[in-house]
Amino acid sequence: MSGPAGGGRAGSVLALVGNISARSLRVWQRNRDVYFVTWKTNLVPPLLEPILYLLAFGAGIGALVSEVQYRGEMIGYTTFIAPGLLATQVMFQAFFETTYNTFVRMYYQRTFDSIMTTPLTLEDVMAGELLWGASKGVIGCAVMMVALSAFGLLRYPHALVIIPFSFLAGLLFAGLGLCFTGIVPQIDSFNFPTFLFVMPMFLFSGTFFPLDVLPRWAQVLAEALPLTHVANLMREAALGRLPADLLRDLLYLAVATIPLCVAGIHLMRRRLVK
Amino acid sequence: MSPVIEARALTKRYGGLAAVDGVEFSIRAGECFGFLGPNGAGKTTTVRMIYCASPVTAGDLRVFGIEVGDRPREIKARIGVCQQEDTLDPDFSVRKNLTVFARYFGIPAARAEERSRELLEFMGLWERKDARIRELSGGMKRRLAIARALINDPDLLILDEPTTGLDPQSRHQVWDRVRGLRRQGKTILLTTHYMDEAQTLCDRLVIMDHGKILVEGPPVDLVRSRVGKEVVEVEGYPPGLVQHARQSGWTFESDTGRLFIYTDSGEAVFTVIAHQFPSERCTVRTAGLEDLFLKLTGRELRE
Ligand SMILES: Nc1ncnc2c1ncn2[C@@H]1O[C@H](COP(=O)(O)OP(=O)(O)OP(=O)(O)O)[C@@H](O)[C@H]1O
Numbered sequence: 001m002s003g004p005a006g007g008g009r010a011g012s013v014l015a016l017v018g019n020i021s022a023r024s025l026r027v028w029q030r031n032r033d034v035y036f037v038t039w040k041t042n043l044v045p046p047l048l049e050p051i052l053y054l055l056a057f058g059a060g061i062g063a064l065v066s067e068v069q070y071r072g073e074m075i076g077y078t079t080f081i082a083p084g085l086l087a088t089q090v091m092f093q094a095f096f097e098t099t100y101n102t103f104v105r106m107y108y109q110r111t112f113d114s115i116m117t118t119p120l121t122l123e124d125v126m127a128g129e130l131l132w133g134a135s136k137g138v139i140g141c142a143v144m145m146v147a148l149s150a151f152g153l154l155r156y157p158h159a160l161v162i163i164p165f166s167f168l169a170g171l172l173f174a175g176l177g178l179c180f181t182g183i184v185p186q187i188d189s190f191n192f193p194t195f196l197f198v199m200p201m202f203l204f205s206g207t208f209f210p211l212d213v214l215p216r217w218a219q220v221l222a223e224a225l226p227l228t229h230v231a232n233l234m235r236e237a238a239l240g241r242l243p244a245d246l247l248r249d250l251l252y253l254a255v256a257t258i259p260l261c262v263a264g265i266h267l268m269r270r271r272l273v274k
Numbered sequence: 275m276s277p278v279i280e281a282r283a284l285t286k287r288y289g290g291l292a293a294v295d296g297v298e299f300s301i302r303a304g305e306c307f308g309f310l311g312p313n314g315a316g317k318t319t320t321v322r323m324i325y326c327a328s329p330v331t332a333g334d335l336r337v338f339g340i341e342v343g344d345r346p347r348e349i350k351a352r353i354g355v356c357q358q359e360d361t362l363d364p365d366f367s368v369r370k371n372l373t374v375f376a377r378y379f380g381i382p383a384a385r386a387e388e389r390s391r392e393l394l395e396f397m398g399l400w401e402r403k404d405a406r407i408r409e410l411s412g413g414m415k416r417r418l419a420i421a422r423a424l425i426n427d428p429d430l431l432i433l434d435e436p437t438t439g440l441d442p443q444s445r446h447q448v449w450d451r452v453r454g455l456r457r458q459g460k461t462i463l464l465t466t467h468y469m470d471e472a473q474t475l476c477d478r479l480v481i482m483d484h485g486k487i488l489v490e491g492p493p494v495d496l497v498r499s500r501v502g503k504e505v506v507e508v509e510g511y512p513p514g515l516v517q518h519a520r521q522s523g524w525t526f527e528s529d530t531g532r533l534f535i536y537t538d539s540g541e542a543v544f545t546v547i548a549h550q551f552p553s554e555r556c557t558v559r560t561a562g563l564e565d566l567f568l569k570l571t572g573r574e575l576r577e
C-alpha cells in the first residue's frame with residue numbers, strides 16, 4: 001500500500017479516511033461471531049455488576065447519604081449513581097476492547113496479518129475494531145439497563161436515548177484505546193493508561209457524587225474529561241428529561257471522538273505497516 | 275501473455291538494512307515459481323510487497339499489470355496467501371475459519387459454505403471440520419492455511435515456506451496438493467529453504483541471499499550449467515589431493531573434512547582418485563540443487 005499522498009496533515013487524514021470502506025463491517029462481524037460463541041459468559045458481568053454496586057453503594061453508602069442534591073433538586077442516591085454506572089460500563093467495555101483485546105488479535109493471534117491479505121485495507125480493519133469496541137459499549141450498557149430497570153431506576157421512554165448515546169461514547173473510548181494500542185511496547189503497558197486515565201475518570205466524572213461538591217479547579221478538570229459528559233447525558237435521560245444544554249455534552253463527544261479515532265487508526269498504521 | 279508478477283530494481287530497506295536489494299524477476303501465468311534462500315535472505319519481505327502488506331522502498335512492482343501501490347484491493351482480491359507464521363483464527367472451528375475468511379472477499383454465505391466443503395475435502399480435513407485450531411497437528415494447520423488461501427479461487431497463490439516444521443509424511447501431502455493445483459493451471463509463488471521441495475515443485479526458481487538474486491532458471495538447467503552433472507565427494511582428503519585437483523583443473527570446494535569436485539564425468543574423476551589416493555572414502559552422486567545452493571551461498575552457518 002502506498003503511504004498517504006503528499007499534501008501535509010490534511011492530505012494524510014483524507015487518505016486515511018478514503019481507505020475506509022463498508023468492508024470494515026466484515027471485521028465487526030468476525031468479532032461479533034467470536035463474542036457470540038461465548039455470549040452467556042459475556043453477558044454475566046454487565047448484568048451482575050450493577051447489582052453489586054447498588055448493594056454496596058445503595059445499602060452501604062446509601063445508608064449514610066440517602067439523597068444527593070443534583071442540579072438544584074434532591075434525588076435518591078441510587079437514582080443518582082445508576083446512570084453513572086451505565087457511563088462507566090460503556091467506557092470499560094469499549095476501552096478494554098480496543099486495548100487488551102485488540103492487542104491480542106494484533107500481536108498474539110496475528111488476526112490482522114491474515115485479514116490484510118484480503119481486499120480489506122488496514123484502515124478497514126481498524127474501523128471495524130472501533131465499531132466493534134463501540135458495539136461492546138452498547139451491548140454492556142443495554143444489558144445493564146435491563147438490571148437497573150428492574151430496580152425502577154430508569155425513566156422510560158426518555159431513557160431509551162441512552163442507547164445511541166452509548167454508541168457515540170463507546171466510539172470515543174474505543175478511539176482512545178486504539179491510540180494506546182498503537183504505541184504500547186507490550187500488553188502490560190496498558191496498566192499505565194488504565195490507572196492514569198481510566199480509573200480517575202471512573203471516580204471523578206460525576207459518576208458517584210455530584211461534581212459541585214468539588215473545589216472549582218477540580219470541577220474545571222472534571223469538565224475536561226469525556227466521561228463527565230457521558231455521565232451528564234445518561235443521567236438526564238435516565239431522569240426522564242432532555243434539556244437543551246445536553247447539546248454541549250453531545251458536541252464535546254462528537255468533537256473529541258473524530259480526532260481520537262483518526263489518531264488511533266493512524267498510530268496503528270504506523271505500527272503495523274512496515 | 276503479460277507476466278503475473280513483474281519486479282524491476284525492487285528494493286526494500288529497513289533503516290540501513292536492504293532486506294531486498296534491487297531484485298528483478300518475472301513470473302508467468304501457470305508456472306510454479308520458487309524463491310529459495312537461507313534465513314534472512316529477503317523471501318518473506320519480497321512476498322509481503324507482492325501482496326501489498328509492505329510498501330515498496332524503490333523500484334517497480336506490478337502484479338496482474340497493476341502497480342502495487344495503486345490499487346491494492348484489486349490485487350489482493352485475486353491473490354491467496356499462506357503466510358509463514360500460523361495466522362489461523364484460534365477463536366473459530368476449522369470450517370468457520372474458512373467461512374469467516376470468505377466474507378472478507380465478499381463471497382455470499384451459501385457459496386462460502388460450498389467452497390469450504392470442497393476445499394476441506396481437497397485438503398483432507400473434512401473429518402475435522404468442527405475441530406478447534408489448537409486441536410490440529412502442525413500438518414493439519416498448514417493444510418488448513420492453504421485451504422484458506424484458496425477460498426477466493428485466486429489467480430495467484432503465494433505459499434511462504436509451506437512445509438517448514440512438518441514431518442516427511444505431511445510434507446509429501448502438501449507437495450501432492452501443490453502439484454494438483456499446478457496441474458489445474460494455478461500460478462504459484464513458493465518460498466522455501468528446502469532443496470528437494472524447490473526441485474520437485476518449481477518450474478523456475480531464483481536463489482536469493484542477502485536481499486539479492488544470485489541465479490534464476492529451471493532447477494535442472496541451473497544445476498547442469500552451474501555445478502555440472504555429478505559431484506565426487508571425498509571424505510578425510512589429504513593435502514596432496516587438493517594439489518592434484520588444482521593441477522587437473524577440476525572445479526572443487528572444501529569444507530572442514532570433505533572435498534567436493536563438481537564435474538560432468540564423475541566416473542573418470544572417481545577412477546583417478548581411487549587409483550592415486552586409494553585409502554580415502556570417495557563417492558560419486560548426481561549433482562543437485564543443494565550443491566548449487568551451497569556453492570552460491572557458502573557453507574558457513576547463518577545467523
Ligand atoms: N519489520 C522489519 N523491520 C526490520 N527488519 C526486518 C523486518 N522484517 C524483516 N527484516 C529483516 O529483513 C531481512 C530479510 O528478512 P525476511 O523475513 O524477508 O527473510 P526470509 O528470507 O523470509 O527468511 P526466513 O527464511 O528466516 O523466513 C532480515 O535481515 C530481517 O531481519
Ligand SMILES: [Mg+2]
Pocket residue numbers: 317318319358434435
Ligand atoms: Mg520468511
